[in-house]
Amino acid sequence: xxxxxxxxxxxxxxxxxxxxxxxxxxxxxxxxxxxxxxxxxxxxxxxxxxxxxxxxxxxxxxxxxxxxxxxxxxxxxxxxxxxxxxxxxxxxxxxxxxxxxxxxxxxxxxxxxxxxxxxxxxxxxxxxxxxx
Amino acid sequence: xxxxxxxxxxxxxxxxxxxxxxxxxxxxxxxxxxxxxxxxxxxxxxxxxxxxxxxxxxxxxxxxxxxxxxxxxxxxxxxxxxxxxxxxxxxxxxxxxxxxxxxxxxxxxxxxxxxxxxxxxxxxxxxxxxxx
Amino acid sequence: xxxxxxxxxxxxxxxxxxxxxxxxxxxxxxxxxxxxxxxxxxxxxxxxxxxxxxxxxxxxxxxxxxxxxxxxxxxxxxxxxxxxxxxxxxxxxxxxxxxxxxxxxxxxxxxxxxxxxxxxxxxxxxxxxxxx
Amino acid sequence: xxxxxxxxxxxxxxxxxxxxxxxxxxxxxxxxxxxxxxxxxxxxxxxxxxxxxxxxxxxxxxxxxxxxxxxxxxxxxxxxxxxxxxxxxxxxxxxxxxxxxxxxxxxxxxxxxxxxxxxxxxxxxxxxxxxx
Numbered sequence: 001x002x003x004x005x006x007x008x009x010x011x012x013x014x015x016x017x018x019x020x021x022x023x024x025x026x027x028x029x030x031x032x033x034x035x036x037x038x039x040x041x042x043x044x045x046x047x048x049x050x051x052x053x054x055x056x057x058x059x060x061x062x063x064x065x066x067x068x069x070x071x072x073x074x075x076x077x078x079x080x081x082x083x084x085x086x087x088x089x090x091x092x093x094x095x096x097x098x099x100x101x102x103x104x105x106x107x108x109x110x111x112x113x114x115x116x117x118x119x120x121x122x123x124x125x126x127x128x129x130x131x132x
Numbered sequence: 133x134x135x136x137x138x139x140x141x142x143x144x145x146x147x148x149x150x151x152x153x154x155x156x157x158x159x160x161x162x163x164x165x166x167x168x169x170x171x172x173x174x175x176x177x178x179x180x181x182x183x184x185x186x187x188x189x190x191x192x193x194x195x196x197x198x199x200x201x202x203x204x205x206x207x208x209x210x211x212x213x214x215x216x217x218x219x220x221x222x223x224x225x226x227x228x229x230x231x232x233x234x235x236x237x238x239x240x241x242x243x244x245x246x247x248x249x250x251x252x253x254x255x256x257x258x259x260x261x262x263x264x
Numbered sequence: 265x266x267x268x269x270x271x272x273x274x275x276x277x278x279x280x281x282x283x284x285x286x287x288x289x290x291x292x293x294x295x296x297x298x299x300x301x302x303x304x305x306x307x308x309x310x311x312x313x314x315x316x317x318x319x320x321x322x323x324x325x326x327x328x329x330x331x332x333x334x335x336x337x338x339x340x341x342x343x344x345x346x347x348x349x350x351x352x353x354x355x356x357x358x359x360x361x362x363x364x365x366x367x368x369x370x371x372x373x374x375x376x377x378x379x380x381x382x383x384x385x386x387x388x389x390x391x392x393x394x395x396x
Numbered sequence: 397x398x399x400x401x402x403x404x405x406x407x408x409x410x411x412x413x414x415x416x417x418x419x420x421x422x423x424x425x426x427x428x429x430x431x432x433x434x435x436x437x438x439x440x441x442x443x444x445x446x447x448x449x450x451x452x453x454x455x456x457x458x459x460x461x462x463x464x465x466x467x468x469x470x471x472x473x474x475x476x477x478x479x480x481x482x483x484x485x486x487x488x489x490x491x492x493x494x495x496x497x498x499x500x501x502x503x504x505x506x507x508x509x510x511x512x513x514x515x516x517x518x519x520x521x522x523x524x525x526x527x528x
Contacts, residue, residue, distance in 0.1 A: 008171035010179060013145065039140035040261065045189075045206040046182025047142060053177040074177040075368060076340040076389045077211045078474040080502045080519050082495035084205070099478035099514055103367070104339060104391065106476045108504075108517055118495055121504055121519060123476050125340045125389055127368065129172065207500060208472040208521045210342040212370045212387050214363035231346035231382055235499070236471060236523065238344045240372075240385055250363055253372055255344050255385060257472040257521055259500065272435035274443060277409065303404035304525065309449040309470040311406060314442025321441075337480070338441040343473045393436065 158190030290322030422454030
């Protein structure tokens with residue numbers, strides 16, 4: 001976990017962490033446990049969407065320290081569920097900012113397990129928040 | 133909460149509940165608390181996506197008791213974030229199955245707050261699980 | 265066709281027309297012919313996406329005459345293909361603006377055949393163009 | 397254009413062509429002309445969605461000659477519009493099959509102009525057609 005990054009309460013609840021953050025890219029990781037499972041015994045789709053939303057959002061918000069990152073709100077998010085994730089896996093969402101400008105940005109993300117197998121992919125459209 | 137419905141562990145973690153379930157429709161509700169908040173102070177997009185995924189999935193899986201519901205896996209999920217949700221709200225995701233057949237189904241969902249204001253919308257494509 | 269509405273060249277090429285346009289809603293219709301068909305013998309998914317993009321875009325851009333409509337650019341578009349369309353059908357995309365503000369708007373759309381059967385659904389996120 | 401590939405009528409109407417096709421990937425190209433333009437003077441979003449749908453579909457359907465490609469129908473399609481395309485551009489949609497199995501496949505696509513600038517990205521979920 002990157003010590004200088006402020007995580008929100010939902011990050012703590014789910015247990016994911018930002019593990020890499022650079023200009024136009026970000027990586028979020030999660031050690032999957034029983035609490036991430038749905039009634040069918042695999043990771044809930046909402047967990048995967050959470051990781052993609054988070055990684056894509058961070059990917060467009062990096063600024064070099066000591067500046068804090070920018071803030072953005074998601075406008076639209078898509079996810080494709082390519083292979084099920086199960087408890088015991090370590091899954092990683094890696095996102096890249098693919099374009100945009102001063103107000104809007106776009107990002108694409110892949111979620112992989114510890115062996116590099118593709119679990120999910122997705123894309124997000126974001127709007128930067130105005131700064132105080 | 134519908135007493136006869138088995139919820140998974142992630143439902144318990146997030147705290148949502150299935151409040152209505154009929155042929156081709158389902159409603160999932162969440163009392164938003166501080167633990168659903170992201171680093172920007174509003175409900176994490178992943179919470180909203182979780183509700184949409186869950187409501188859409190249930191919408192295609194109803195069978196009259198004493199049968200249990202069918203099971204399905206999400207293939208693709210989309211979300212539009214129309215207005216921010218904040219702690220203290222009671223938000224409700226209502227989904228309808230819009231089509232499909234024996235193997236695939238489609239559903240659309242709206243998420244509203246306690247005053248009926250639209251928070252988000254989304255759609256999901258699902259595949260039924262084979263039954264033992 | 266609404267006589268006072270300026271259509272672009274791609275509308276002419278594909279052959280669709282705006283058949284209703286009011287505050288926060290729009291309807292686009294297409295008489296499906298052989299030229300809309302893909303290599304598998306059904307209407308190309310791109311035709312359906314075109315109708316959804318167009319209807320959603322118009323839905324957020326109405327202004328009462330003699331004003332012209334606003335202009336917008338699509339940021340993100342999603343489509344679910346619920347049932348195939350074939351030549352001879354008259355299909356209609358009806359979109360509603362579901363939210364947004366001064367810069368961004370959201371719309372949802374359903375595409376139906378002449379008998380009201382659901383062919384596709386989709387959603388779009390749009391940004392208004394600045395006016396000269 | 398790949399001479400041995402059967403294109404449908406909508407491909408002819410729009411004017412795109414399949415320029416590369418291999419196991420798990422496909423490229424579709426279009427020389428943008430005035431007929432692809434919308435009422436705002438840029439390429440209609442439906443044109444971009446058409447290219448993404450086509451390239452993603454082909455990406456999952458390659459079989460080495462003399463076999464014909466498999467056939468698939470789109471279940472869900474998403475597009476992000478990253479930069480506008482205009483008449484005179486040569487745009488190329490390159491798609492990769494990212495996963496799936498015997499019945500379903502997933503693909504991701506990027507659309508670039510002749511200088512490699514990203515115009516759009518998108519993803520599709522597809523179902524193989526049963527063969528006679």
